[in-house]
Every structure is written in C-alpha cells, then in structure tokens.
Amino acid sequence: MISMPDSARTACKDGAFSKITIVPRDVAVMARAGEVILDAIRRYGYTYRFGCRRGGCGRCKVRLLRGSVEETGAIAETALNEAERSSGLILSCRSLPTTEVWIGLLDDDHLESLTPLLAPVMAKQDRLEKAWVPTTPERREDRGS
Amino acid sequence: MAVMRLGYVHVRVTDLEAARRHYVDILGMYPIAEEEGRLYLKAWDEYDHHSVVLEAGGVGLVKLGYKCERPEDLEAYEERAHRFGVTTVRMSKGENLAVGEGLRVTLPSEHEIELYADIDYRGTATGAINPDPYPRELHGIGVPRIDHALVTCENPAEVERFFSECLDFRTSERVITDPADPELLGCWMFCGNTPHDIAFIKGPNAKLHHFAYLMEDWTSILKAGDRFSMEDVPISTGPTRHGITRGTTIYFFDPAGNRNEVFAGGYQTFADFPTITWTADELAKGIFYISRELDQNFTSVLT
Numbered sequence: 001m002i003s004m005p006d007s008a009r010t011a012c013k014d015g016a017f018s019k020i021t022i023v024p025r026d027v028a029v030m031a032r033a034g035e036v037i038l039d040a041i042r043r044y045g046y047t048y049r050f051g052c053r054r055g056g057c058g059r060c061k062v063r064l065l066r067g068s069v070e071e072t073g074a075i076a077e078t079a080l081n082e083a084e085r086s087s088g089l090i091l092s093c094r095s096l097p098t099t100e101v102w103i104g105l106l107d108d109d110h111l112e113s114l115t116p117l118l119a120p121v122m123a124k125q126d127r128l129e130k131a132w133v134p135t136t137p138e139r140r141e142d143r144g145s
Numbered sequence: 146m147a148v149m150r151l152g153y154v155h156v157r158v159t160d161l162e163a164a165r166r167h168y169v170d171i172l173g174m175y176p177i178a179e180e181e182g183r184l185y186l187k188a189w190d191e192y193d194h195h196s197v198v199l200e201a202g203g204v205g206l207v208k209l210g211y212k213c214e215r216p217e218d219l220e221a222y223e224e225r226a227h228r229f230g231v232t233t234v235r236m237s238k239g240e241n242l243a244v245g246e247g248l249r250v251t252l253p254s255e256h257e258i259e260l261y262a263d264i265d266y267r268g269t270a271t272g273a274i275n276p277d278p279y280p281r282e283l284h285g286i287g288v289p290r291i292d293h294a295l296v297t298c299e300n301p302a303e304v305e306r307f308f309s310e311c312l313d314f315r316t317s318e319r320v321i322t323d324p325a326d327p328e329l330l331g332c333w334m335f336c337g338n339t340p341h342d343i344a345f346i347k348g349p350n351a352k353l354h355h356f357a358y359l360m361e362d363w364t365s366i367l368k369a370g371d372r373f374s375m376e377d378v379p380i381s382t383g384p385t386r387h388g389i390t391r392g393t394t395i396y397f398f399d400p401a402g403n404r405n406e407v408f409a410g411g412y413q414t415f416a417d418f419p420t421i422t423w424t425a426d427e428l429a430k431g432i433f434y435i436s437r438e439l440d441q442n443f444t445s446v447l448t
Contacts, residue, residue, distance in 0.1 A: 049441065050442075051402070051442045051445070051446035052379060052381075052398040052402035052403075052404070052442075052446055052448075053379040053398065054379060054398050054399070054400055054401060054402040055159065055401075055402060056159065056204040056398070056401045056402015056403060056448050057204075057402045057442075057446045057447065057448060059442065059445065059446055073160070073163070073400075074159030074160040074163065074400070074401065075159065076159050076203055076204040076205075076401065076402060076448070077203065078203065078204060078205070078448075079204070079402065
C-alpha cells in the first residue's frame with residue numbers, strides 16, 4: 001500500500017489543492033498546498049524552461065490566462081517588470097495558485113514529459129480528475145497539438 | 146607591481162534576510178559588519194576584513210574588488226587605464242567600509258572593478274601562530290575563501306586586452322570559434338598561480354554569470370552538494386568537472402537568483418604558462434567535461 005504524505009491527505013480532504021492546466025496541450029497537474037506552479041509541474045514528471053528558481057533570472061516566465069496566483073518570495077525587477085506583469089506574465093517559480101489556473105508557455109518554450117510514469121501516479125495521489133496521461137513518448141516538435 | 150587576487154565581490158540581493166541565511170547559515174561565511182541595506186561577510190580562511198558584500202535591492206553584480214600588492218601600483222594602473230581609454234575614478238579611503246584608497250575602473254564591458262592595496266586586517270579563523278588546519282567550529286558548509294568571478298561581455302577580446310595591457314593578467318585558457326578564423330568567445334585569466342582570477346564569456350555587458358568559492362577537494366564538493374539538497378538550494382549544474390581549468394564544481398543559486406560556485410582543483414600557472422585553446426565545437430567538453438553536454442541554463446541564466 002502506497003502511503004500518502006500527510007499534507008496530501010489533508011489537502012485532498014479539504015480540497016485545498018489547485019488544478020493547473022497548461023494550454024493548449026491541456027496537460028493538467030495539481031499544485032499541493034504551498035507548492036509553486038513550477039514545482040507542481042515538475043513533480044508530475046514534466047519540464048519546461050526554467051533557471052534559478054529564485055525569481056532572479058526570469059527564465060520560468062509563463063502567461064497566466066485564467067485564475068489567480070499569489071507571489072511568494074522576492075522577484076527582481078529585471079526578471080519580471082511592470083509591463084510584463086500588466087500583460088499577464090508571471091514567474092512560475094514564484095507563483096502559488098490561489099484558484100484553479102490556466103497557464104500558457106511562451107511561444108519559444110515547450111512542455112516535455114521527462115518521466116511519463118509520474119503523471120498518473122501523482123494524479124492518483126492528488127485526486128486529479130481526468131488527468132491527461134501521455135501514452136506515447138513526447139516529440140520535441142509536438143508543442144501545440 | 147602586481148594585482149594579487151579577487152579581494153571582494155559586491156552583489157545585489159532582492160531579500161537581504163534570505164541572502165543572510167544562504168551565505169551565513171548554509172555557506173558558512175561570517176558576518177563582519179552591517180550597514181543600512183549592506184552586509185559584509187568574510188570566509189574562515191581569509192584574512193582581510195571582508196570578501197562578499199550583500200547589497201539589498203535587485204540582483205546582479207555591483208562591483209569586483211581586486212587587491213594589489215602596493216599602493217604605488219595604483220598610480221601606474223591609473224595611467225595605463227587612461228591610455229587604454231576606460232573611465233577611472235579615484236576612491237578615497239573609507240568610501241568602502243574598511244578599504245583604503247583605490248581606483249574604480251569601468252571595464253569596456255560596463256562592469257565595475259576596484260583596485261586597492263589596503264583593507265583592514267582581521268586574520269583567518271585559525272590565526273597565524275601555531276595554527277590548526279581548519280577551525281573546530283565550522284558552520285554550514287564552511288567555505289574557506291572566494292576564488293574568482295565569471296562575467297559576460299559583448300567583446301571578450303577587448304576585455305582580455307584590458308586585463309592584459311593594463312593589469313598584467315595572463316590568459317590561461319581561451320574558447321575560440323574556429324582556428325581558421327578565430328573569434329574569441331571566452332577567456333580565463335590569472336594574476337596569481339591559479340587557473341583564473343577573472344573570466345568572461347560572450348554575452349550581454351554588465352552581467353554576472355557566477356562568483357566562486359575555493360574548496361579543498363572533490364569530497365568537499367560532494368559534501369557541499371549534500372548540504373545544498375538538505376537546505377533546498379537550487380542547483381544549476383554538477384557535481385562535475387570542467388574541462389576548462391580542470392576544476393571540479395557545483396553551480397548553485399543564492400536566494401536572489403545570483404549563481405554561486407564551489408570549485409576545487411585546477412592546476413598551477415606561472416608567467417610562462419602555455420595558453421590552452423578550446424574550439425567552439427568542443428565547448429560542451431570544456432564546460433562540462435564528464436557529460437559533454439550543455440544544459441539549458443549555462444549560457445542563459447545571468448543576473
């Protein structure tokens with residue numbers, strides 16, 4: 001029997017997890033309590049462009065399409081400026097979902113499944129309904145379909 | 146007349162308290178002095194007042210301080226810098242806490258370096274009389290000393306010419322595009338006996354790639370890596386070995402996103418050291434010798 005971490009059990013019961021959907025692929029993951037978007041996506045075995053994970057370099061920038069996030073930790077102005085914020089960009093390493101969120105990667109970024117076995121395991125643990133499960137190895141060109 | 150070593154690094158940090166936890170609690174530097182929005186730190190095997198200064202607000206490099214052997218050296222460097230064509234400003238004693246008179250130079254790459262000869266003496270943690278090899282009470286990783294910095298610049302050849310012509314640095318290693326038509330992509334230069342005291346690679350001006358601490362050996366690098374994991378410090382790359390400098394390494398990030406390095410090994414350099422050349426087609430081997438693969442953030446994460 002696989003034991004779930006305490007935080008996961010409690011959160012499932014309270015429904016305090018936040019679903020993150022990455023469009024247009026409609027890959028969905030669940031962020032656990034206190035988990036930033038970047039960490040949740042990586043826990044599901046996926047990866048995309050990121051850098052320092054500390055809000056200083058701006059590499060993990062994504063577009064927040066719907067929903068809201070809370071900024072956690074310091075962000076350098078050079079990493080994300082006012083104009084970028086106004087246009088809906090966020091640093092995924094510093095963003096805690098406060099509602100269900102939909103995000104889009106930037107045009108020259110792409111989502112890759114590093115470890116396909118993780119997505120269904122995490123989806124089950126996090127009680128994620130209708131998780132998109134990769135059945136074929138990801139191709140680098142396969143961004144939008 | 147000689148520049149001896151990288152004496153201090155001033156970096157900007159978005160959150161001074163978070164940076165204190167990283168540099169003091171995790172890396173094991175000692176807080177020596179504190180001013181409004183500035184924290185002065187020293188490592189256990191350093192004898193000068195401070196080597197790292199954290200400045201609250203933003204990210205990236207404020208300036209690098211290179212210590213010279215004698216105050217008389219500064220005038221000669223000032224003259225050479227003027228002939229080269231860069232801007233210099235004289236620093237008065239005390240403008241930097243605990244530092245004597247000096248010369249502030251704006252490099253062709255827009256980075257600021259300061260040349261100085263005098264700084265308050267503190268002594269190493271082990272002292273200079275019948276010393277132990279290391280202090281009994283090391284905290285955190287217990288980094289012994291700072292070693293070098295790597296910055297980016299639009300014109301590496303011009304920066305190399307500055308350090309060579311004005312400050313008598315010598316080149317240990319270069320990365321060029323193609324031997325048939327060589328353009329300089331990266332340059333590692335020394336003023337002491339180590340592989341490098343400064344290095345620069347092609348990229349935007351004024352940016353910091355990393356500054357490094359010198360560790361004892363490969364085991365210290367691994368142990369540092371273990372501590373980084375325990376403390377949730379994000380890793381950039383490693384543990385691995387560099388082809389360039391032969392040094393073993395882990396690159397990691399401070400809480401503001403500035404890249405640090407723990408580095409061990411290398412080789413000895415002397416005035417007659419034959420410069421090593423790497424060609425761009427072997428860049429991966431030069432940077433990450435074991436995997437011979439470049440990662441997604443090596444050239445693109447800068448502060």
